Amino acid sequence: MAQPATTPNVRVVTLRIDDRDLSAREDETIIEVCRENRIPIPSLCNLDGLSVWGGCRLCVVELEGQSRLYAACSTRVAEGMRIQTNTEKLQRYRRTIIELLFAERNHVCSVCVSNGHCELQWLAQKCGVDHVRIPYRQVAYPVDSSHEMFRLDHNRCILCTRCVRVCDEIEGAHTWDVMSRGSDCRIISDLARPWGESDTCTSCGKCVQVCPTGALVKQGTSVGEMVKDQHFLPILARRRHLS
């Protein structure tokens, strides 16, 4: 028998987030409930409308009675859950994650096209990262300028895979993918061919708009000039203005 498209009677659960009693649908994730209730949680890979990736770990929260931390984007709410979103421990973990992102590749904000319009830069400020305690790796990554409209700078990529998911799930082109592991891990177009030679790319620019940093940008932008289109995703524009 065919299942109805939407389940008519989703249960509602009650839970406690940062000492606030809240209710939510049981099919919601913690980050969704936090966003609905204006409880700020930093995240980079999570984006409404795209599948859950759970890669950046910035949205980690503490659950009472559990020793490990949980990613708020990939954890569903449950009845009686008690959640802390901004403890000293979480702040420490988030700062370290951001420092690791800065140390891994070359995020030189002062000469980046996205300077002043970058989610990583904002989160660093918001989370109180005023320096990076670990040594910078200082390894140069390639830049792909072969596409006539856009450019990919692997030095600024944090591997959030928003581009991969928006291209596959919204545009339906699946031009982007992820290759290799560890520090060699990088975003590739088609089967690691130059972006400009891609048969599948429709040049829609969705990947450029959702990229949180200066990794995917419009050609012809200079330092600080890569401003995202405010109409593309009002939700992102609002979040960027808030932070």
Add this chain to the structure above:
Amino acid sequence: MSTPTKITVATAWLDGCSGCHMSFLDLDERLIELVKKVDIVYSPLVDTKELPDRVDVGILEGSISSEDDLEKAKLFRAHCNLLISLGDCAVTGNVPAMRNSFKLADVMDRAYRENVTLQPQIPTRDVPALLTTVKPIHGEVKVDVFVPGCPPSADAIWTILNDLIEGRTPDPSSVTRFGA
């Protein structure tokens, strides 16, 4: 006229563009108010040639790129009670550190041989030797306060200096950021 209660401040310019010192000068008329509270005892902005034995606050602009930078950073750490990294070069390495992905010999060739029309040669006398890796200040000596920004605005410098003068713990992230 200096009184014993005035806070002593020393500043130095390592591998940077001097923009952070310029931003400091952008305090404009607030400089007059500042010198009522502090004595600038050593700096590119004053005449003194030697760092006094004890200084309350040391401010370093620029990254550590040469033997001279390293020596100055160590000297400041030894003589200053509180050390501030001012600006992105001091805090992150920033633009000077972009040479780190190249071999030092290639960088020298590029600067002194390939792009030179008159007497191409590598300087060896009267200039400090470059270090293989450019590092932020805290990559070599302990730093107490980090003020990112390229450059940090005069307002940010003002807020942080006043916090320190009045005995508060400054919160640099509330007034400046990387690349600001």
